[in-house]
Amino acid sequence: xxxxSIVEGLITQVSAQQKERKFKTVHEVHIACGMYxxxxxxxxxxxxxxxxxxxxxxxxxxxxxxxxxxxxxxxCRKEFFQEDRKPLLDTACPHCAAKDxxxxxxxxxxxxxxxxx
Amino acid sequence: xxxxxxxxxxxxxxxxxxxxxxxxxxxxxxMVNLIGSPxxxxxxxxxxxxxxxxxKYKVSVIEGDIATTKDAERIQKKGxxxxxxxxxxxxxxxxxxVNAAIKDLSVSTxxxxxxxxxxxxxxxxxEFDIGEAAKIAVxxxxxxxxxxxxxxxxxxxxxxLLITKMSMHHLTNFNMDEAEKAFRKLxxxxxxxxVDNLKSDGLAPWVAFLLAMKNGK
Ligand SMILES: Nc1nc2c(ncn2[C@@H]2O[C@H](COP(=O)(O)OP(=O)(O)OP(=O)(O)O)[C@@H](O)[C@H]2O)c(=O)[nH]1
Ligand SMILES: [Mg+2]
Ligand SMILES: [Zn+2]
Numbered sequence: 001x002x003x004x005s006i007v008e009g010l011i012t013q014v015s016a017q018q019k020e021r022k023f024k025t026v027h028e029v030h031i032a033c034g035m036y037x038x039x040x041x042x043x044x045x046x047x048x049x050x051x052x053x054x055x056x057x058x059x060x061x062x063x064x065x066x067x068x069x070x071x072x073x074x075x076c077r078k079e080f081f082q083e084d085r086k087p088l089l090d091t092a093c094p095h096c097a098a099k100d101x102x103x104x105x106x107x108x109x110x111x112x113x114x115x116x117x
Numbered sequence: 118x119x120x121x122x123x124x125x126x127x128x129x130x131x132x133x134x135x136x137x138x139x140x141x142x143x144x145x146x147x148m149v150n151l152i153g154s155p156x157x158x159x160x161x162x163x164x165x166x167x168x169x170x171x172x173k174y175k176v177s178v179i180e181g182d183i184a185t186t187k188d189a190e191r192i193q194k195k196g197x198x199x200x201x202x203x204x205x206x207x208x209x210x211x212x213x214x215v216n217a218a219i220k221d222l223s224v225s226t227x228x229x230x231x232x233x234x235x236x237x238x239x240x241x242x243x244e245f246d247i248g249e250a251a252k253i254a255v256x257x258x259x260x261x262x263x264x265x266x267x268x269x270x271x272x273x274x275x276x277x278l279l280i281t282k283m284s285m286h287h288l289t290n291f292n293m294d295e296a297e298k299a300f301r302k303l304x305x306x307x308x309x310x311x312v313d314n315l316k317s318d319g320l321a322p323w324v325a326f327l328l329a330m331k332n333g334k
Contacts, residue, residue: 002207002208002240002244002245005127005130005209005245009126009127009128009129009130012128012129013122013126013128017120017122021120023118023120031126032123036269036273037244037270038240038241038244038268038270087266088266088269088299088302088303089298089299102302102303102305103269103273103302103303105269105270105273107244107270107273107274108125109125109126109244110124110126111122111123111124111125112121112122112123113121113123114119114120115118116118116119116120
């Protein structure tokens with residue numbers, strides 16, 4: 001349940017934004033993260049409902065977007081992006097078809113954008 | 118109205134992690150973060166490793182545990198300083214908790230190496246930087262070789278992979294080739310150490326790796 005910590009992080013970030021931008025209600029919170037981050041949208045929303053009561057986030061819905069997975073080809077050194085996670089050993093370079101490719105994931109979790117009033 | 122932000126959600130944790138890193142660097146302390154499933158052999162690995170280095174180096178252990186002090190007691194038997202963190206319900210250690218533990222440990226001694234045993238879990242601990250020099254993945258042969266691909270975050274971040282319970286390898290269907298192939302995909306450079314903690318087998322290369330990190334090589 002690291003989702004609790006993530007939600008706490010979100011609340012801190014959103015409070016800082018609220019001070020600056022003076023909005024009243026947050027409708028949507030968009031998170032972006034890497035392919036390998038284990039984030040359950042359902043769990044995040046459940047945690048938010050319990051933790052955010054009485055704040056501007058009380059009615060907010062969290063949406064998670066996966067950033068495309070970055071790979072590098074060891075044969076031609078070019079980078080490419082993959083939208084869906086495929087089995088590790090099945091990925092080939094779209095430039096030269098080599099199978100000698102390695103993932104270069106971005107494993108950060110970002111607060112992407114807010115929908116507010 | 119839409120507000121574009123694009124900030125790291127765990128920025129507060131990352132700030133603590135940076136603080137830990139600079140404190141440790143100033144004291145020339147190596148901190149490693151052991152991560153693996155419940156029962157993978159993290160404590161047993163520590164017990165076996167401490168036997169090999171505790172007479173030459175000042176070492177201590179931060180034990181992350183949800184509720185009990187069982188692991189801390191095992192480490193204490195080795196005569197090594199240990200700081201217990203009970204996380205209550207949290208499934209991982211965060212940098213703030215570890216900061217308090219480092220302060221606690223460092224009151225009287227400057228250590229060469231601080232080992233952190235994270236909560237047994239392949240998922241959550243991997244998401245949190247605690248200011249360690251290296252995350253170390255601990256995987257036992259009884260868990261299956263597929264765990265590397267199923268939990269890629271830890272294995273892609275790890276600075277080394279320890280495969281434990283090697284004396285039981287022949288009793289399992291753990292495919293070492295598949296495991297190594299999957300790990301190499303995620304992590305081309307990190308070394309793999311195959312060990313048995315109870316027999317103290319295969320630990321010398323792991324200890325050499327630790328000491329090389331300690332000496333900044
Ligand atoms: N044969 C064998 N048994 C091992 C080895 N490493 C650990 N064990 C046994 O596996 C069990 C679990 O080991 P622990 O060291 O407690 O595992 P852990 O990863 O610290 O577990 P948690 O702290 O609960 O997450 C114990 O009974 C150990 O004696 C090993 O290399 N070989
Ligand atoms: Mg343990
Ligand atoms: Zn290529």
